[in-house]
Amino acid sequence: MNMATFCNDTHAEVLAFLKSSGCFWLWESEHKHIVQLKSGRLSNYYVDCSPIFSNPELQDRAAKAILHLSKVDDVEPGNNWVIAATYGSTGLAQSLARCAGMKAAYMEPDGKLGLRRFELGPDAKVWLCDDVVTTCGTLFQARDAILSNMPDAEIQEPILTYVDRRELDHLPEPKRKLKVLALIRTQSRSWINVQSLPMNMSKCIPIEPHGNWRELNERIGE
Numbered sequence: 508m509n510m511a512t513f514c515n516d517t518h519a520e521v522l523a524f525l526k527s528s529g530c531f532w533l534w535e536s537e538h539k540h541i542v543q544l545k546s547g548r549l550s551n552y553y554v555d556c557s558p559i560f561s562n563p564e565l566q567d568r569a570a571k572a573i574l575h576l577s578k579v580d581d582v583e584p585g586n587n588w589v590i591a592a593t594y595g596s597t598g599l600a601q602s603l604a605r606c607a608g609m610k611a612a613y614m615e616p617d618g619k620l621g622l623r624r625f626e627l628g629p630d631a632k633v634w635l636c637d638d639v640v641t642t643c644g645t646l647f648q649a650r651d652a653i654l655s656n657m658p659d660a661e662i663q664e665p666i667l668t669y670v671d672r673r674e675l676d677h678l679p680e681p682k683r684k685l686k687v688l689a690l691i692r693t694q695s696r697s698w699i700n701v702q703s704l705p706m707n708m709s710k711c712i713p714i715e716p717h718g719n720w721r722e723l724n725e726r727i728g729e
Contacts, residue, residue: 510575517572518690521669524565530555533693536707543713544697549704552695553716556638556669560598569690570602573667577688579634580607586631588612589667590622592649596638596668603636603667620648622656631660636667640689643673643682 525531534551574580591600591613604611671689
């Protein structure tokens with residue numbers, strides 16, 4: 508199997524796995540509900556990639572596809588790291604590092620985001636990863652935390668992720684221009700409140716996506 512076919516097949520497999528886990532949803536015209544995000548905004552789209560952590564073989568295949576698409580699988584050997592910007596991306600960081608022959612680490616949010624348990628060493632090149640990229644806020648915090656303690660580290664692009672769900676027209680320029688390589692890129696939209704929803708969504712009932720994702724998916728798909 509060539510890599511283009513492998514990447515396409517892996518994209519489809521990950522998407523199908525998330526949908527079957529009740530953790531991927533995109534609003535369609537017959538839906539009576541809409542997602543209320545943690546920020547309070549309403550969205551036509553949600554995804555939770557945490558089930559992939561329970562499927563290491565799929566996680567490794569997804570990492571291999573992401574590395575190939577980003578060309579990070581072809582970097583020169585050296586003091587290379589993949590660092591998880593959030594706990595939710597620690598599994599992805601390990602799979603990326605294993606497939607690319609790099610070292611893995613993770614940020615900790617103990618009061619303030621930091622790299623507390625790892626010493627990168629000299630001439631470190633760092634690729635940040637996250638499971639889902641939305642506003643890029645945590646990624647910028649992770650970058651700043653690494654550079655404040657290890658100013659000689661080189662933060663590389665692109666950011667590596669399963670899902671890029673950024674609303675580019677709502678982001679400031681630095682976050683809009685951030686290079687992100689995602690296995691899944693779906694156009695998402697969000698609105699401030701029910702009153703700001705478009706006419707075809709105006710009667711939708713907001714549901715907060717937390718707790719039992721499968722139950723939520725059943726309700727939101729009504």
